[in-house]
Amino acid sequence: MDNRIMEILHTYSLRKTPIRAQMLELFLNANQALGQQELELQMDTADRITVYRTLRTFEQKGIIHQAIDGTGKMKYALCEANCDEHAHHDSHAHFHCEVCNKTVCMEQIPIPHITNPLGYQVHQIHLLLSGTCKTCQ
Numbered sequence: 093m094d095n096r097i098m099e100i101l102h103t104y105s106l107r108k109t110p111i112r113a114q115m116l117e118l119f120l121n122a123n124q125a126l127g128q129q130e131l132e133l134q135m136d137t138a139d140r141i142t143v144y145r146t147l148r149t150f151e152q153k154g155i156i157h158q159a160i161d162g163t164g165k166m167k168y169a170l171c172e173a174n175c176d177e178h179a180h181h182d183s184h185a186h187f188h189c190e191v192c193n194k195t196v197c198m199e200q201i202p203i204p205h206i207t208n209p210l211g212y213q214v215h216q217i218h219l220l221l222s223g224t225c226k227t228c229q
């Protein structure tokens with residue numbers, strides 16, 4: 093068992109289950125955002141509901157965050173270290189490759205700070221970059 097997996101489960105006070113460990117391993121090795129379907133395919137021991145529930149738990153705990161990439165399919169990526177149960181702090185852009193359909197976090201590109209545009213209240217901002225990734229160029 094990978095130490096990082098144990099460390100993450102411990103930090104977020106989650107009991108170790110084979111499903112949680114397996115899903116974390118997939119996220120740790122992925123280097124890209126993963127959708128529920130991709131996870132299901134790689135986690136043949138888990139049914140859809142379990143995969144869905146585990147994703148929800150991880151998101152609520154601050155382990156993974158949503159990476160909205162314009163495809164309409166929800167993808168998730170590992171959080172930066174400072175997320176917790178109460179708030180996500182992943183204010184970075186996401187890049188979606190139009191060729192290979194890969195979505196990655198761009199931690200080095202922060203989301204600009206925007207306050208009350210024309211009286212609207214902003215709760216979330218998503219910054220999506222799309223184009224061709226390094227591999228597909």
Ligand SMILES: [Zn+2]
Pocket residue numbers: 154155156157171172175176179180181182
């Ligand atoms: Zn987060």
Ligand SMILES: [Zn+2]
Pocket residue numbers: 189190191192193194224225226227228
């Ligand atoms: Zn690509």
Ligand SMILES: [Zn+2]
Pocket residue numbers: 157158159169182184185186196197198
């Ligand atoms: Zn991200």
